[in-house]
Amino acid sequence: MENFVPLFRREFLGYFRSPVAYVFIVIFLLASVGCTFFLGGLFESDQASLDPFFNYLPWLFLVFVPAVGMRLWAEERRSGTIEILFTLPVTMTEAVLSKFLAGWAFLAVALFLTFPLWLTVNYLGNPDNGVIFAGYVGSLLMAGAYLSVSCFTSSLSKNQVISFVLGVVICFVLVLLGWGVFTDLMASIFPAWLIDVVADAGFITHFQSISRGLLDSRDIIYFISAITVGLALNTMTLNARKAS
């Protein structure tokens, strides 16, 4: 892991070297504030809580995170720099992890920049800041899970657009799994135990569990597992490409 630091730094700073990062952040902030106030009706709710924000976040991430992750591998392959990267004395794990964590750190920055919302509810009333903190922890974990999927889809294609669309589709399915409307629909076809298992594999169930204010080891392990699966698939695609 000796090369992790320079790789991570290059990847993380890479976001800020391109104007796209700033555009991403601005759009994300505008969208999240817009959802919170206009769709979520934060001000009219007269409740000092960030629930309106966290309710929309899984759907915002659905578009935003694959957009952040799409370039990670696709761009390396398109520009051929992957040949530079993998002929440097860098292990596959280092490369995969550094890219993932850099993207994750970028998402963390974007998420952190929503702090005016937190200030706002604290200005307006006395929110339960423990719950808000949990909401952010859950959001970050969920963002990680989305991102690992995006890393994987990014490694599948040279084309960023294709990897973005694939990422959105897979994440959408993972969100749907835990979504009540969807499970109700499934209920008419599949047995109950299967629906339970499937619903448990969805992002939203676990995210909501954490964002209520309860850090449960099961939800954390779920997200870490989801991240691991995404990154493992990512590594396997890269290895397979190396070999075949």
Place this chain on the structure above:
Amino acid sequence: MNRFKQFTSTASGVVVLILAIVSLNFIASKINFRFDLTQDKVFSLSDGTRSLIGKLDRDVTIKLFFSRSLKELPVPVKTYATRVEEILQEYKAASKGRISIEVIDPKPDTDDEEWAQKYGITGVRLPKGDQMFFGLVFLIGTQEMAIPYLDPRREEFLEYDIAEALMSKVKKDSVAVGVMSSLTVIGSPSPVMGPQGPIDETWAVVNDLRRNFQVSKVEADAKEIPSSLKVLIVLHPKELPEPTLYAIDQFVMNGGKLIVGVDPMSRTDLQLNANAQKVPGQTPKIGSDLEKLLAAWDVEYDKNVLVGDQSLATQINAGGQMIRYPFFMTINESLLSRQSVITGKLKSMLIAEGGTVSHKAGATSKFEPLIQLSKDSGTASAASALYTNPIDLSRSLKPDGKDRYLAAAVTGRFKSAFSAGAPSGVFGGAKHKPEADADNTVVVIADVDLFYDQNAVDKFRFGPQIMIRPRNDNLNFLVNAVDYLGGSEDLIAIRSKGRIARPFTRVAEIQKEAQKRWQAEEEALTQQINDLQRKLNEMQAQRTDGNRFALNAQQQAEISKFREDERRVKKQRREVRKNLRDDIEQLGRRLIAVNMLFVPIAATGLGVSVFYRRSRRYHLTKKGDRK
């Protein structure tokens, strides 16, 4: 061949990984660590619960009936069921083997289903016709107790509900509570039939008490308080006969615990006893007092004084118009004593037109304020209040910055209010006790309406059941007080561990400010309107008195002019009232703007400066190169 090997090794790798992950998650689902981040520790067993469970002296079996295998279960219910199971496991873990848990899935047409029905678990019909059971049964010795339906909307109260159910069988025998009231606090099934059977007039507060204690009714003219009672609640005592006062006095002298609710003006009284109050030419008597008994306990209370607080004013509907009414006071945490076990964990109460209690100057007893008012409090006369319209009454309230208390607990070695011994009309009975043997505590609250259902709970129908959900901590106050005086402080620690609303205090403040600012103008306009209306009425009266049908042209012109004026002034007032809302809407707009613009502009600025710096450096090197 090689490619095939590659493929299989990759594919099998994925399969192995996924299996590993699934089993990891499966194992994780069995052992879980939870870290409760909520401020109120909503998801953890409270110390009170642990202490209660620790005191269990009998084995308890808790059966959770949940139709998990039903296909069309709503997701929130499923999630909640998991949560219930978890909390039950925590109860079990804390009980050192006293509690055992059974989870039963009562499938249709099985013995389990029959049992569920026998235990009184309510089957809820789902849209497609399946019957869902979701309830708890507690088996304590030979006794059983059921929570017929676990409503996800009561999640915050789950722990308390379970603890309460657990304790109900254990504790019910121990604390006997008497309720004496001039109101139908404990109703008998009334002759009026509702759609679901006779309407039970009993207040939710009594049902709440019944769930915790053994509650009995004590007549308002009782000459004796049963010595078996541990706690006596006296609500709205109106002109009690001397022997009854004496009985209460002696009850306290003998160590009985007392909770008194008095009220200078009880609209509940007016509402419930509408017929009795309508004595022509007589002011309805809707105030209450314990007079010399309160004095004997060093409590000063004036039944003619109504208290209000501008900064605690609550929105009410006054004749079709929403106004902020300072005599309906929303009491927040900061005004509920944190030191007292009664109010220490309460979040919010609603006081509906109450009075004040204070400590008699120079008294040696201990006076512990429970509910305080803010510096914006003031008083009004109870007698005139009934006839003044709420808007005018609100306006007449002038904050004077004095400290005022709505409720207090007084502790001391009290002396009898009947220094001369038993009053006439009391025969026999126990020996007169002029002074208590030891310290005793009396809790006094200067409002009664707050315990009435309208002010304390929301009711909604769930199938055949009427679900009751507390709107605030009003009922908890009384239950806590009984619990405290009755000696069980454990349940107090659990109660009201809910996520009570956290409103925007800033908005309320602005509203108050705005009201202050526009009040003068609004008052003047209202005054004008009132004048106009009075003149108009006078003219109309003239018409009815004098020439009944004919109005001369001048009168007609005047009337229409008044009407015109009235319309104009009312319009002005509407605008002023709109201004009241304006500040808040402006705040909303400003906050959205700040949130929308501040960070995005900063981020854009940062981006631009980074690119400027990078390009400048590059131009510099270019120039340097040319030299």
Place this chain on the structure above:
Amino acid sequence: MISVSGLVRDFGGFRAVKGISFEVPKGQILGFLGPNGAGKSTTMKMLTCFIEPTSGTATVGGKDIIKDSIAVRKQIGYLPESAPSYGEMTVVEFLSFVAEVRGMFGASALKAAEAMRETCDLGAVWDQPIETLSKGYRQRVGFAQALIHDPPVLILDEPTDGLDPNQKHEVRKLIKSMANNKTIILSTHILEEVDAICERAVIIANGSIVADATPGALRERSRFHNAVTMKVAPSDLEKAQAMLSGIGGIGNVEVLGGDRSTIRVFPKKGESIALKISELSKQRNLGIEELQVEQGRLDEVFRSVTKSEVKASKD
């Protein structure tokens, strides 16, 4: 230094490299020649551990490219084809990054980058994002990246591709200057480059090695090796032809040029005919305006050795 044995690589059902073996001793500059798609780049990608061989292996500095790939990569400086690099980074950022991954940190990474600024003459574009650079500068950045850790082995995939003649010259000079202490493999399809730099040329066609020799030895294989081109007055043409037919060891005779005054004479295998021709023409008093002995033509050798393979692969 580099030892390749039986390297095979398949892409899908297509075998791109069909069992290549060769050795490169320390300090040698080896030119990899071959038509496009012959497997040059694929072989280099395997040597630099970018892709794995389907079978066979290779060692670099004694380390196996499959079992010890990190150690192999540490010893190699690699310039991929068309010198890709992270466009959004400036030259100094990119070079410092590579230096850091190559095990230098902080100040020493910057120092290594600074050294490359001189070596590769990057001063003018030092703080410029790479995507804004011209092709020539990008190639130089690629070079700098490959050289930054002073590797014992340098693998360059078409290092002069797309450069103008001056730049090509610079690059060749650079490569030559490093020859004494580095083992270098470079691929090219420009034959003059092999002549100019390489001590040894390996020609690959259709995934196999078809020739492996010094440029000189390769040239000897040429039909043109020791051929004589002479220019006579058109009137003397027939006389000259008659004379040539009398000389032993002469193979083919071709008449070139529009004015039919130039004759190319090919010797029989292993014969040297230039001297004989010059002597005899003096005797016969034949007016030869110009007489030139050819060294042999690499492009011709290249064509001839790769042709059969290309044909075969077309089927």
